[in-house]
Amino acid sequence: MNSVTTGIAQKIGGWFAKPTEAAVAAEQAALRSDRFRLEREADWKRLEAVLKRMEAGRTRGVSDEDLLALPALYRTAASSLSIARETSLDAALVAYLEALTQRAWFLVYGPRASLWSWFRGFVGGGWSASVRGLGIDLLIALALMIAGTAVGWLLVASNPDWYYSLVPGGFADERVPGASREVLHGTLFGNQDQNGMSVFAAGLFSNNAQVSIMCFALGFAFGLPTMLLLVHNTALLGAMLWLYHGQGLLLDFVGWLAIHGTTELFAILLAGAAGIHIGRAMAFPGTMSVMDAAAAAGRRAAQVMTGVVLMLIVAALLEGFGRQLIDSTPSRLTVGSFMLVLWTGYFFAFRRDAR
Amino acid sequence: MALRLPFRRKDKSSPRSPQALQDRRRRLVTTPEGVPLPFVLASRGARAAALFLDLAMIVGAMIGTTLLIAYAANGVGINFNNDDSPAGRAVQALVVVWTIALFLFRNAWFLFFELGPRGATPGKRITGIRVAARARGKDGARLTTEAVIARNLVRDIELFMPVIFIIVASVEGGDTEMAAWAGLVWFLLFALFPFFNRDRLRCGDLIAGTWVVEAPKRKLEQALSVSDGARGVSQATGVQYRFSDADLAVYGEFELQVLERVLRENREDALRDVARTICGKIGWNAGAGDERAFLEAYYAQLRARLETGMRFGKRKADKHG
Numbered sequence: 001m002n003s004v005t006t007g008i009a010q011k012i013g014g015w016f017a018k019p020t021e022a023a024v025a026a027e028q029a030a031l032r033s034d035r036f037r038l039e040r041e042a043d044w045k046r047l048e049a050v051l052k053r054m055e056a057g058r059t060r061g062v063s064d065e066d067l068l069a070l071p072a073l074y075r076t077a078a079s080s081l082s083i084a085r086e087t088s089l090d091a092a093l094v095a096y097l098e099a100l101t102q103r104a105w106f107l108v109y110g111p112r113a114s115l116w117s118w119f120r121g122f123v124g125g126g127w128s129a130s131v132r133g134l135g136i137d138l139l140i141a142l143a144l145m146i147a148g149t150a151v152g153w154l155l156v157a158s159n160p161d162w163y164y165s166l167v168p169g170g171f172a173d174e175r176v177p178g179a180s181r182e183v184l185h186g187t188l189f190g191n192q193d194q195n196g197m198s199v200f201a202a203g204l205f206s207n208n209a210q211v212s213i214m215c216f217a218l219g220f221a222f223g224l225p226t227m228l229l230l231v232h233n234t235a236l237l238g239a240m241l242w243l244y245h246g247q248g249l250l251l252d253f254v255g256w257l258a259i260h261g262t263t264e265l266f267a268i269l270l271a272g273a274a275g276i277h278i279g280r281a282m283a284f285p286g287t288m289s290v291m292d293a294a295a296a297a298g299r300r301a302a303q304v305m306t307g308v309v310l311m312l313i314v315a316a317l318l319e320g321f322g323r324q325l326i327d328s329t330p331s332r333l334t335v336g337s338f339m340l341v342l343w344t345g346y347f348f349a350f351r352r353d354a355r
Numbered sequence: 356m357a358l359r360l361p362f363r364r365k366d367k368s369s370p371r372s373p374q375a376l377q378d379r380r381r382r383l384v385t386t387p388e389g390v391p392l393p394f395v396l397a398s399r400g401a402r403a404a405a406l407f408l409d410l411a412m413i414v415g416a417m418i419g420t421t422l423l424i425a426y427a428a429n430g431v432g433i434n435f436n437n438d439d440s441p442a443g444r445a446v447q448a449l450v451v452v453w454t455i456a457l458f459l460f461r462n463a464w465f466l467f468f469e470l471g472p473r474g475a476t477p478g479k480r481i482t483g484i485r486v487a488a489r490a491r492g493k494d495g496a497r498l499t500t501e502a503v504i505a506r507n508l509v510r511d512i513e514l515f516m517p518v519i520f521i522i523v524a525s526v527e528g529g530d531t532e533m534a535a536w537a538g539l540v541w542f543l544l545f546a547l548f549p550f551f552n553r554d555r556l557r558c559g560d561l562i563a564g565t566w567v568v569e570a571p572k573r574k575l576e577q578a579l580s581v582s583d584g585a586r587g588v589s590q591a592t593g594v595q596y597r598f599s600d601a602d603l604a605v606y607g608e609f610e611l612q613v614l615e616r617v618l619r620e621n622r623e624d625a626l627r628d629v630a631r632t633i634c635g636k637i638g639w640n641a642g643a644g645d646e647r648a649f650l651e652a653y654y655a656q657l658r659a660r661l662e663t664g665m666r667f668g669k670r671k672a673d674k675h676g
Contacts, residue, residue: 015410033662034578046577089540089658089664091612092576099571106487109387109497111470118500119464209458210511210519217512234435292491293666294500296563302505302563319622 019335033088041078042101047073051103074266122303128321130303131347134273141273145265149232152238166239181247186223188249188256189327208264208312212271216278216305222295223279255329258336260319266343267311274301274308311343370502382554383496386411392495392649397484397567408478409464416458424453454615461515465507470500473569502563513545544606575667579618579654589648596652602605602637604661611661614654626650 050066050073052061058069081097088094095306131138151188155162160177211233218225244253278297285293318339326332380396429451470477475485486503488496517538525531549555554566589596606614617625630646633639634655661671 009486031656037578041575048575057473059472075388078386079387082390087662089611089661089665090579092617093578098393098577099573101386102394102571105386105392105495106474106485106498107472109476109495110472111498111500111503194524213462213508213511214516217509220509220562229479239607291489292560292564295489298499298505298562298564302508305508306504321420339423346500 021291022119024186033084034088034092036091038232040076043076044080044097047077047155049101051100053109054107055103070104071108074108076102077101077104102219110185122306125350126303128347128350129269129305130179130300131307133300134277135268135271137277138269141269144230144272145225145234145269148234149238151231151243154237154238155235156242158241162244163239166236177243177246179243179247181249184244184247184249184254188252208316212268212308212312213305215268215271216274216301216308219275219278219301220282221279222283223276225277226272230268233268234240243281252329255332255336259322259326259332260315260336262336263311263318263343264315266340267315270304270311271308274304277301280329293332314339365574367402382490383493384490385493386495390570391493393449393568394487394490397482397569399549399555401482401484401569402549402555403569405478405484406474412477413464417457418463420456420460421453423454436642438631462507462511465510466579469503469507473570474498479567479571483570483572484567486565487564487568489560489564490554498565503563503646504563505558506565507565509562510557513558517542529648566655576619579615579651589652591646592645592648594645594648596649598637598653598656600660603657603672605636606657607671607673607675608661611654611657614650614657618650618654621647 046066047070050062050070053062077097081094081101084090084094084097142158152166154164156177163177211229215226215229217230241250241253244250278294278301281293281297282290288296320337321334326335380398380413382396383391384392384394385391428446450560465476468479469486471487473480474487479485486498486506488502489496490496520534520538520541521531527535549557550562554560556566560566614629626646630649633650664671
């Protein structure tokens, strides 16, 4: 900085060595905006160098001093821009400062956390807070899922043909109305020696995650597709429940389902609630504009959705390994209800004071 | 005498002129420090190009991963049926890795890059655009991790749903043609979404509270008033150019900026044209060959005059003002 100012002083000194009166007046004025520029140029250049490195992802290559100076340098550039707009007619300079300030603004006001520290905050309170933030939408989604199950059961009970339209072909294989008790029992127990469970689990996760992302993302259409998706998927569940109930295997089926189902259905509940949350925010934005309401709801729902993906990983592991390894209804029910209590406790009892 | 081309103002009445189009894409956003910054929304073409580049790279990465894993599977001896042998287990593990890798490529590619300091995927970087938080009213907002997650989750249904329609239909023996039509309608619905709102948002942007803007990039240009010519002294001829108040009063800020552009571009014929125009306007008769010095002097003195006026709150927008 010092060397720069003395350099400028010399330059200016040489400039006015033999001035005529009129030239002095003109040149002094012409200079004032450029002198302003030359005095601050070093700071801008320094900021630009820091930005260049950080944008290239080499934050480690930036020295601590530079990193600490970044906010100050940013504010210097911003105030230089304000001054330049008021005093300088150098269009290229103003454009340069606008671009420089904008680049620094992106970094200073960018995503605050690294992915890892964001994740820590997310697990340690952010996730459960955003789940609670969904509020009434959780209840709406729950009601829809219960209604869907009931509808599925009632439809199939009134006319078993419904079963074929509710349950897609790939799913149903031997589990069809009229199947014997032994066949159905066989689908629930005794698969310990089955292989390829890890592959199965990974495939399940990928599939379930895609479905729940859809549940969420369809929320922008005022939540209606989300609701339909929830009802449709749980109607399938209702139909299956009816099928096993017919052979007196209801409890065993619930156990078979519960071991991963409490986690998976909870995740789908959250995804559906997130979709409905967005839809509701857009339909009834309150005092905010529709855009702002959608954005606020979307950010909260996105946090919930990241959690949903994590829950689905857990569910897939339970489904791929736990279900085949644990082969009795009571212990399956135990694991299932344990997971349910765990999630509920984590979301609703775990509160950390917002700082 | 009418001014020639370089000084002619762009016709503001026509909304189709490049200047007007550029203005329609500009948004002024106020930083927390209270400085208004101009943002230029990315053109739809640039965004489409960025998307194609990204998709091509994702497909490339997927194929690369698949080949790599196939190569590894080949190494252990391909064995999908027989399961309790070590080789069978190793292949199973590879299939798990493959499934997860494909899921990550599809969902995490955009996420990972847009959360970086550039706020742009490789495709966006190539086309010179980036993601930013949409301004609320006039105030600039911080781009949050959640916002980036939200905008990319929605991309999944915008883009990949039609493909799923068709795959599901063909796997389950449904009406593939019907599914293809449904997929097309779906795709068009989302592809055309940015055409129907002012800020060119796609659905994901709408929900996440983001928009896509041009990434700023500009070099610091040379200061124009430090050269010899700007002091009024011509190096070629040694002549002193000094203009009277009346000579300088004919032009305003708009003309000054055109002159600045001409000086920075430094093209011989443009310099000559502009010098001739100015001489005509102020009634001088300067010889040929020394246009640059003449223009530098005129620029410096005109700018000095206008900036002085500026400081006293008197601005002169152009020659008419």
